[in-house]
Amino acid sequence: MNLLNATRVALSLLVTGLAAPALFAQEPAAEDTETVPPATLQELAAAADLVALVQVLDTDYEYARDFPTGGTAFLRVLIPYKTDRALPDIVEVYEEGLHDNECYFPNPPITEEGRRYLLFVRNNPDVDGQYLGLEQGCALTVLVTADNSYALRYPAEGLVLSSDLAALARPVDYADAHAVLEYENLAVEERLDLLERGLAVENEDRTYKLTQGVPLSEARPLLGAENLTTDRALLRPAPVVTAPAEEG
Numbered sequence: 001m002n003l004l005n006a007t008r009v010a011l012s013l014l015v016t017g018l019a020a021p022a023l024f025a026q027e028p029a030a031e032d033t034e035t036v037p038p039a040t041l042q043e044l045a046a047a048a049d050l051v052a053l054v055q056v057l058d059t060d061y062e063y064a065r066d067f068p069t070g071g072t073a074f075l076r077v078l079i080p081y082k083t084d085r086a087l088p089d090i091v092e093v094y095e096e097g098l099h100d101n102e103c104y105f106p107n108p109p110i111t112e113e114g115r116r117y118l119l120f121v122r123n124n125p126d127v128d129g130q131y132l133g134l135e136q137g138c139a140l141t142v143l144v145t146a147d148n149s150y151a152l153r154y155p156a157e158g159l160v161l162s163s164d165l166a167a168l169a170r171p172v173d174y175a176d177a178h179a180v181l182e183y184e185n186l187a188v189e190e191r192l193d194l195l196e197r198g199l200a201v202e203n204e205d206r207t208y209k210l211t212q213g214v215p216l217s218e219a220r221p222l223l224g225a226e227n228l229t230t231d232r233a234l235l236r237p238a239p240v241v242t243a244p245a246e247e248g
Contacts, residue, residue, distance in 0.1 A: 054078060
């Protein structure tokens with residue numbers, strides 16, 4: 001459990017009134033913490049009911065000390081890859097609590113486009129048409145390139161994969177503000193690793209622009225042919241159902 005997740009778990013206990021001073025004094029040993037093993041893209045796609053390229057439109061979360069603690073994200077479907085139903089333009093992904101591999105999304109500022117992700121989610125058995133994250137998490141960061149296509153961010157961000165994407169990674173000219181990393185948001189080790197491996201370049205303002213990615217067209221086969229929806233009727237947008245007009 002990393003420091004951020006440890007803080008979130010402790011905060012969750014505090015919010016629910018269950019935290020005791022001893023919990024803050026001693027973090028559980030690694031062997032006592034259940035962790036979900038990494039998965040391949042194919043395994044993630046097999047476990048999901050919906051796999052799609054999405055863009056965050058809005059979120060409706062409750063917060064405690066700047067951490068989301070529950071609520072819904074509203075995501076626009078850009079490209080569906082796997083679905084068991086015709087999809088509306090916008091899907092809802094619900095999350096609750098603070099835990100490892102949680103499925104929360106950053107709310108886009110009014111002046112910025114929402115971030116894009118390769119989404120892996122399952123149907124919510126309690127709410128028709130709503131989705132939940134997988135036990136491994138739910139999304140990999142996708143960035144827009146200068147030629148107006150999409151690429152998985154490399155190094156991958158959002159899910160821990162059991163197979164590296166290095167063989168597919170290639171130089172990419174990103175035209176996405178989220179490909180530029182702020183100095184204060186990078187640990188020293190991470191910043192040095194990105195520079196030494198040629199995965200980012202330093203700008204004059206001490207920001208760092210990512211330089212590598214995996215085109216989505218090349219990542220798609222890694223989802224597994226058996227996991228891709230081929231029924232064109234399901235890949236079309238769902239029809240909009242309107243209420244009948246009241247008779248006057």
